[in-house]
Amino acid sequence: MANKLIRDMGLPASITAVFTARNITNAKDALSLTEFELMELLGVGLKDVSLAVDHISKMVSPPRQTALSLMQQHIRNERLGGHLPTRLKGLDEALCGGIPFGVLTELVGPAGIGKTQFCFMLSILASLPESFGGLDGQVVYIDLEFKFSSKRLIEIGAKNFPEVFCMKEMAQKMAGRILVFRPQSLSEFTESLQQIKMSLLTRQVKLLIIDSMAALVSGDSEQGNPKQNSLGWHISFLKSIAEFSRVPIVVTNQVRSHNSDQTSLYSFQGGKGKDMEDDSRYDSHLVAALGINWAHSVTVRLILDSKSGQKFIKVAKSPMSPPLGFPFHVTSSGISLLDENGVELMGPEISRIHNQGHRIFSNLVDESML
Amino acid sequence: MEVGRLPISAAQKGKLISAGYTTLSSISSLSPTLLSRDLNISETDALEIIKHASLGGTMDDCSSSRAIIGAQTAWDVLHEEESATRITTSSVDLDHILGGGISCCEVTEIGKITALTSLIQLAVNVQIPVHCGGLGGKAIYIDTEGSFMVERVLQIAQACAVEMSTSYASSHNSLPPSHILMQPEDILENIIYFRVCSYTEQIALVNYLDKFISEHREVKLVIIDSITFHFRQDFDDLALRTRLLGGMALKLMKLAKKFVLAVVLLNQVTTKYTEGSFQLSLALGDSWSHACTNRIILYWNCDERYAYIDKSPSLRSTSAPYAVTSSGIRNSVSKCQQILRTQAT
Numbered sequence: 179m180a181n182k183l184i185r186d187m188g189l190p191a192s193i194t195a196v197f198t199a200r201n202i203t204n205a206k207d208a209l210s211l212t213e214f215e216l217m218e219l220l221g222v223g224l225k226d227v228s229l230a231v232d233h234i235s236k237m238v239s240p241p242r243q244t245a246l247s248l249m250q251q252h253i254r255n256e257r258l259g260g261h262l263p264t265r266l267k268g269l270d271e272a273l274c275g276g277i278p279f280g281v282l283t284e285l286v287g288p289a290g291i292g293k294t295q296f297c298f299m300l301s302i303l304a305s306l307p308e309s310f311g312g313l314d315g316q317v318v319y320i321d322l323e324f325k326f327s328s329k330r331l332i333e334i335g336a337k338n339f340p341e342v343f344c345m346k347e348m349a350q351k352m353a354g355r356i357l358v359f360r361p362q363s364l365s366e367f368t369e370s371l372q373q374i375k376m377s378l379l380t381r382q383v384k385l386l387i388i389d390s391m392a393a394l395v396s397g398d399s400e401q402g403n404p405k406q407n408s409l410g411w412h413i414s415f416l417k418s419i420a421e422f423s424r425v426p427i428v429v430t431n432q433v434r435s436h437n438s439d440q441t442s443l444y445s446f447q448g449g450k451g452k453d454m455e456d457d458s459r460y461d462s463h464l465v466a467a468l469g470i471n472w473a474h475s476v477t478v479r480l481i482l483d484s485k486s487g488q489k490f491i492k493v494a495k496s497p498m499s500p501p502l503g504f505p506f507h508v509t510s511s512g513i514s515l516l517d518e519n520g521v522e523l524m525g526p527e528i529s530r531i532h533n534q535g536h537r538i539f540s541n542l543v544d545e546s547m548l
Numbered sequence: 549m550e551v552g553r554l555p556i557s558a559a560q561k562g563k564l565i566s567a568g569y570t571t572l573s574s575i576s577s578l579s580p581t582l583l584s585r586d587l588n589i590s591e592t593d594a595l596e597i598i599k600h601a602s603l604g605g606t607m608d609d610c611s612s613s614r615a616i617i618g619a620q621t622a623w624d625v626l627h628e629e630e631s632a633t634r635i636t637t638s639s640v641d642l643d644h645i646l647g648g649g650i651s652c653c654e655v656t657e658i659g660k661i662t663a664l665t666s667l668i669q670l671a672v673n674v675q676i677p678v679h680c681g682g683l684g685g686k687a688i689y690i691d692t693e694g695s696f697m698v699e700r701v702l703q704i705a706q707a708c709a710v711e712m713s714t715s716y717a718s719s720h721n722s723l724p725p726s727h728i729l730m731q732p733e734d735i736l737e738n739i740i741y742f743r744v745c746s747y748t749e750q751i752a753l754v755n756y757l758d759k760f761i762s763e764h765r766e767v768k769l770v771i772i773d774s775i776t777f778h779f780r781q782d783f784d785d786l787a788l789r790t791r792l793l794g795g796m797a798l799k800l801m802k803l804a805k806k807f808v809l810a811v812v813l814l815n816q817v818t819t820k821y822t823e824g825s826f827q828l829s830l831a832l833g834d835s836w837s838h839a840c841t842n843r844i845i846l847y848w849n850c851d852e853r854y855a856y857i858d859k860s861p862s863l864r865s866t867s868a869p870y871a872v873t874s875s876g877i878r879n880s881v882s883k884c885q886q887i888l889r890t891q892a893t
Contacts, residue, residue, distance in 0.1 A: 180748030206748040209755075210788060212795055235755035240743050242760075245689070246736035249698040274699050281694065414781040418745060421694040444828045444847060446856060446865075471780065474816050477695045497664040497697040500874065527851070 180206045180238065187237045193230050196220045205238045255424070262304060262313060262385065262426050264296075265338075266506070268518040269491060272499040273478065280424045282416060282475060286431045286466045287482030288533040291489060292508045293430045294325050295334070296482070297387045299512045300428055302335045304385035305355040310342060315384025317356045318374055322367070322393040326358050337511030364394050371415060378423040386420075390430035392467035409468065413475045429476070432467040433531055464531040482506075485532040491515075494529045501528035551575075554600050563587040564597070575601040628653075629862075633683055635674050635769060635810055637666070638708075638877045641868040642855055646844075649673075652683075652768065653804050655797070655811040657775075657840035659830040659858070663814055666846070667771050668701050669876040670812060671739050672708045674769040677730065680712055685768025685809075686738045688757070692750060692777045696741065705735035707875030740767070747778035747792070754796050761807050770803065774814035776831045790835050797839035813840065852880055 181204045184197045200219050202208050208231070211219065216227045252260045261275030270276045277283050277300065285293045301319055306312025319326060332353060336343040343349045361367040377383050395409060420427045464483075466473065473479070479495035491513075492503040502520035506513055550572045551564050567586045569575050575583070575598060584594035620628075634649035643649050650656055650670060658666065671689055676682025689696065709730050716729075744750045750772075761767050775793075783789050804811045815836075820829040830837065830845070837843070843859040849869075856867040869880035 180746040205752065206746075209748050209751045210792065212791065231755060232759065235752040236759065238749055238752035239756040240745070240749055240753065243741045243743070244737050245698055245701050245739035245741055246733060248696075248741060249702065249736060252698060278697075410781045414778075417694050421743075444845060444856070445822070446845075446858065470818055471816075474774075474777070475693065477697075497695065498700045498703070500872075 180204070182238055184208060184234065187234060189230055189233055193222070193226060196222060197230075205234050208234050209238070260424070262300065263311065264300065265303065266491075266504070266513065266515045268502075268504050268515055268520045269493070272493050272502050272520065273496060274498050277426045277428060278478065279426050280421050281477035282420055282427050282429055283478040283480065284429050284431055284466075284476040285480050285482060286433060286494075286531065288433050288464060288484075288531070291482045291484060291533075292506075292513055293482055294323075294389055295330075295508055295513055297389050297428060297430065298327075298331045298334050299338075300385060301356050301387060302331065302338070302352065304426075305352050306339065306342065310339060313384040315355070316377075316382050317385045317387065318377070318383050319356055319358045320367070320370065320386070320388045321358055321360050322388065323390055324360060325389065326360075328353060331356070333510060334512040367394060368412070371412065371419075375415075375419050378419055378425050381423070383423075384425060386425055386427045388416075388427070388429045390432055391472075392430075392432040395468070409472065413472060417475055431472075433464040433533075434467045435464055464533055466531070479529075481529065481531055483530075483532045492523065492528055503528070554597065556597055556600060560587070560589065560593065560597060563589065572601045632808070633768075635670055635683060636676070637870075638669055638673060639868075639870040639879045641879055642870050642877070645855070645857060645863065645866050645868045647863055650769075650810050650812060651842070652808050652810045654841040655801050655804055655813065655839075656842040656844065657813045657815050657830070658844050658846065659815045659817055660846040663846055664695060664697065664700060664773070665704070665872050666877055667773055667812065667814065668704050670769060670810075671771060672701070672704050672735055672876070674810075675730065675735055675738050676708070676712065680715065683768045684766075686740060686764065686766045687769040687771065688740045688742065688761075688767055690742045690744055690750075690753060690770070690772045692744045692772065693774055694743065695773070696743075698736070701736060701739065702732060703874060704876040705732040708735065711875075740764075744778070747783075750778055751792060751796060754799050757803055758799070758806075761803065761809070765807070767807070768809045770800070770809060770811045772811075772813045774816055776814075776816040780816065780831060790833070793832060793836055794839065797836075801841070 183204055184202065185194050187194075187205075189197075197203070197208065197220065202211075202219075208216070213224065213227050213231055216222075216231070217224055220227065222230075260279045261270075261273065261277060262279070263270050263276035264273075285296055287293050297319070301317045303311075304313045304315060304317050306314065308314045332343060332349060335349070335352060342352065359370055361370050374383070374386065378386065391409070391412075416427055416429075419425075473495075476495070477497065478493070481490075481492040481494045483490055483492065488505050489507060490503045491506050493499045493501060501523045503523045504518075504520045505516040507516060551561055551570055554561065554572075564570075564575070564587065569586075578598060580591050580594040580598055583589075583598060584591045587594065633652050634643075634647070635652070636643055636649040637646065660666075667689070671687035674683050674685045674687050676684070678684045709732050713729055742753055744753055757770065761770075775796075779789055779793060800811045800813075803809065816831040817828055818831040819826045821827075828847075830843070837859070840859075841861065842857070842863070845856045845858050847854055847856065849867075852869045853872060854867045854869050857863050857865050859865075871878050871880040
């Protein structure tokens with residue numbers, strides 16, 4: 179509503195004329211100035227300016243809702259209570275039913291841990307007919323790392339839902355619902371997002387996956403600020419389309435190594451943090467590739483990592499779940515949890531990313547993944 | 549001639565006019581010394597003239613303690629401060645360092661990557677009825693990031709409703725009558741939610757709040773989650789950003805004072821390069837950090853969550869542990885804290 183035109187707001191004609199004459203056409207222009215700047219620019223008294231600003235503000239303000247009306251809306255409009263179940267029982271419980279609609283969910287982890295497998299699984303679940311507990315919709319899969327494999331996708335589908343995928347035409351139908359898109363550059367990606375927006379709003383698409391967000395920027399920028407700024411627009415765009423279409427958006431993120439822990443401290447913490455720093459941390463201290471600005475905009479962050487040979491899914495950031503970690507392994511049928519209850523992790527352990535004891539030879543199943 | 553209206557002696561009036569001072573505004577901006585030299589009168593007389601001129605020639609007898617219209621004495625302010633109500637955080641330790649909770653009449657900034665639970669807890673706690681020691685108010689929740697989770701609100705509201713009825717039962721030795729009991733649905737109903745999608749809307753809404761709250765006086769808490777988001781994306785003109793944020797902060801402070809309500813802002817965390825290393829700090833820069841009255845930073849220490857008072861005109865800069873449970877913010881109950889307590893006693 180920021181671009182709402184001032185002449186359509188029902189202000190007195192004389193005031194509207196003054197605004198138009200000074201080329202202040204929409205609410206954004208008017209509200210970006212202080213009242214005194216407006217007085218100076220328009221040559222109108224303080225009283226008129228305040229009245230006009232109050233009126234414009236009222237017109238532009240978003241509508242009022244209550245938490246109760248929001249909840250009723252969600253219950254009324256959405257199947258499965260607004261969550262896409264991952265079929266990983268413990269994880270679903272921790273997330274109140276699965277991947278939430280309308281927000282960004284991020285998967286972070288080192289290469290080869292199973293992020294893409296997780297995405298494959300979610301694509302299948304979203305495309306399944308409602309009778310099988312799916313969302314019965316299309317999936318847009320933006321593959322920026324060129325790792326999408328239809329063969330693997332159908333394999334996972336066939337193992338988990340043999341009754342659906344064994345019928346040839348059904349398998350074709352399911353796979354036909356997953357639209358894979360491979361932009362080559364940031365600008366192409368930006369363009370595709372605009373198109374995706376339309377199809378999301380028409381409600382055919384029930385899930386958007388971006389694998390991976392970090393691949394976009396890691397190629398063509400050095401470090402630090404340019405990385406953040408170039409994604410600023412995408413972040414707010416993705417968030418807003420997630421919300422207006424109430425579609426779950428799943429994004430993967432890479433990791434990069436990090437040489438010191440200083441950034442995780444505030445200045446007032448001083449040396450306190452140093453005491454708890456142990457040597458083991460230097461082994462493989464990894465952080466999510468996209469920085470803190472990006473971390474703010476995801477609502478749920480799942481970390482996939484491995485510690486002494488065991489892989490874990492950790493609910494690192496979630497407004498509804500306690501910090502839980504679930505051991506998992508990757509098999510031919512996708513990802514499965516080894517323990518439904520999960521382990522409650524204390525302190526910053528939950529957001530640490532380990533990559534230790536990568537057992538290359540011990541696990542045959544691992545080999546077929548990536 | 550304006551000078552003629554001044555309640556001063558005719559001789560002084562004559563001197564004023566002959567020295568060329570005919571309008572009140574020409575006098576009121578002068579220094580007494582200058583005026584006394586120009587008119588060849590004593591400085592005391594000059595001061596008297598300036599005083600009258602500043603008051604616009606009207607001679608009303610204002611007491612000496614109220615020399616400036618709209619000002620209060622520190623004594624009055626003290627009364628106001630003492631009567632100011634506070635919103636409990638549900639954690640005794642946090643309330644302790646905050647002097648009883650989040651203060652009404654003040655703008656408090658919270659810094660954390662995500663503090664949804666703490667914010668919702670406040671939105672629920674502000675509704676605790678007066679007979680249970682609360683404020684019995686309503687909350688406005690302004691969501692700029694789209695991270696509001698109704699499921700979580702319901703969880704916390706349910707826990708709060710249960711706690712209120714058990715505390716009533718234990719103090720009155722009977723089950724609470726149904727009409728004073730708060731249902732989770734009522735709590736949800738009393739959280740007014742605005743979804744803001746651009747910084748223009750954010751400014752507009754803050755402007756509009758004044759009118760909205762004057763129509764809904766029961767609002768005792770305004771939460772903005774987060775103040776930062778729209779101002780960090782796609783904003784090239786940093787000078788404009790600072791100006792807009794400054795204006796918004798002023799309006800929020802005015803709201804807090806005018807309607808005796810608490811304003812809580814969430815700010816994002818960023819890294820800042822100081823003294824050769826990167827450190828965490830709150831976003832929006834140094835000029836913004838002056839905008840809020842209180843600033844609380846939530847962080848991890850060892851295996852515990854801590855709240856640290858980074859800035860406050862009245863509270864000691866200290867930290868306290870707290871815990872986030874499925875029913876909301878609670879006291880932390882780990883060994884680490886017990887040790888601290890024994891040390892303190």
